[in-house]
Amino acid sequence: MAIESVVSRCALIWPAADLSSAAQHDSKRITEDGAEAIALAVAHKMRAWCVVRRLQQGEHADWLLEHHENGARKLVAFEVSGTDQRSITDPMRVKLAQVAKKRDVDHRCAGIVGFKRPEVALQSVKARNCDR
Numbered sequence: 001m002a003i004e005s006v007v008s009r010c011a012l013i014w015p016a017a018d019l020s021s022a023a024q025h026d027s028k029r030i031t032e033d034g035a036e037a038i039a040l041a042v043a044h045k046m047r048a049w050c051v052v053r054r055l056q057q058g059e060h061a062d063w064l065l066e067h068h069e070n071g072a073r074k075l076v077a078f079e080v081s082g083t084d085q086r087s088i089t090d091p092m093r094v095k096l097a098q099v100a101k102k103r104d105v106d107h108r109c110a111g112i113v114g115f116k117r118p119e120v121a122l123q124s125v126k127a128r129n130c131d132r
Contacts, residue, residue: 001120003046010120012041031115035082036062039111042120049076060102076109077102084115092123100125 001010022030040063043049049065052075061077068074079099081091095110102108108125 003122004124031082031084035113036080038113038120039080061099074106076107077105078109080111082113088112088114088119088121092121096123096125
């Protein structure tokens with residue numbers, strides 16, 4: 001995984017899925033739901049970010065998270081995407097541009113999960129692009 005471009009290794013373990021029933025599910029939702037689960041777990045483990053709520057469509061991010069810094073509550077807009085076919089580089093650029101539009105938060109971040117080659121990246125929008 002890469003958190004703010006710092007590469008490290010991490011193990012996430014979960015029960016195996018019953019692949020015989022995979023054809024019954026929406027393949028896009030499986031990828032997106034899996035990506036959200038993994039990205040939220042990594043965000044919590046690596047940043048101690050906790051879920052406040054799921055954001056509505058059009059709010060420029062998927063999740064509103066929170067953490068405490070120097071005793072103050074900080075809000076994080078977190079946009080997540082997953083891919084099972086391609087590199088995570090292109091989706092990262094798109095998702096960073098999307099979450100940069102979110103206002104009234106202290107931090108904006110995108111999380112991309114790749115399933116073809118297991119990888120996770122969390123990247124923040126640069127502060128100069130984060131006018132409140």
